[in-house]
Amino acid sequence: MVSSRVITVPNLLSFLRLGLVPVFLALLVNGADAWALLVLAVSSLTDFLDGWIARRFNQVTRLGQLLDPAADRLYIFAALIGLAWRDLVPWWIVAVVVGRDVFLLGLGVVLANHGFGPLPVHQLGKIATFCLFYALPMIMLGQAFPELSWWSLPVGWAFGLWGAYLYWWAGVIYAIETVRVIRLP
Template sequence: MAPPVSSRIVTIPNILSLFRLLLIPVFLVLLLLGHLGWALLLIAVSAVTDFVDGYVARHFNQISRLGQLLDPAADRLFILATLLGLGWVGVLPWWLVAVIVARDVLLLVLGVVLANHRFGPLPVHHLGKMGTFAILFAMPVLLAAAAFPDLAAVALPLGWAAAIWGVFLYWWAGVAYILQAGRMIHELRVAPASASDTVDR
């Protein structure tokens, strides 16, 4: 049985999601000023609060409609800010940033197309989850390599391996979403024709 969804606004998960949103400009300022160690710490804080708000929401019945919007928005904005910030300071190459952002833009367009056909959002694919996890792992590891050069010999190959694998899975999931959406739209268009043939007979 699915847990109840409340209309409450002030909950611990919502406060933590708002806190993550407020961390974004602080993170970018630290990054652009060259305080890479502190910026890395904020990534860690964001990851911990993300885990905590999900745990509290599920185990203490604090799932709310606002939280269902606020939590993923905070996650996506923090990821986008991290990608752009790391690209700006040279930790990530711009081509890698573009490849990751392009996939998200593609899914945004796909969501609009599905909404126009009266479909809701597609369920999250396990490939997408694994790809997102790999990318989220790669970004702080690569930032750690830049912030602490003594770690670079280990952190750089580890971060790049995770980033490349994550991008591969990210786009593999994107292709799976496109194919699934194509089948759904095709079935929607075929259904009226099938119904019409049945009536004619």
């Protein structure tokens, strides 16, 4: 059952995670890659914990359902922007990932105008997000510890490119589903 409570341990962890986004971005832009990775690791741990606690102790809330994916997106955007700012990833990767989310925002507006809420998350979207979540820290790892770059950079780029492709593939699936849903009545 989804609660309307605001103050729960999972939500507090999500707020902490959101509060760490600007810290992460500042560290990344300033080249403090090891510290940025540490903040990202703490954020990942709180992401895991908030979901586990919410499910285990029946503290799933509507707010938590909004905060968690928002924090995920903000970390992806912050990592992409920070890495692109330092010319470590091309800006077209930023445009591809952000463009897909702008596209989904447009689909959300279309759904809302037809009286529907957001579509359920598709498994392919989760896989794409996982790929990006794996790729960006791998690229950062190669920058923070150059002796590891021989394997972390190729792995990071492989997951990053695959993740960007899957991100858009999932976007197309959401578009098809949006058309299907608004044509049902």
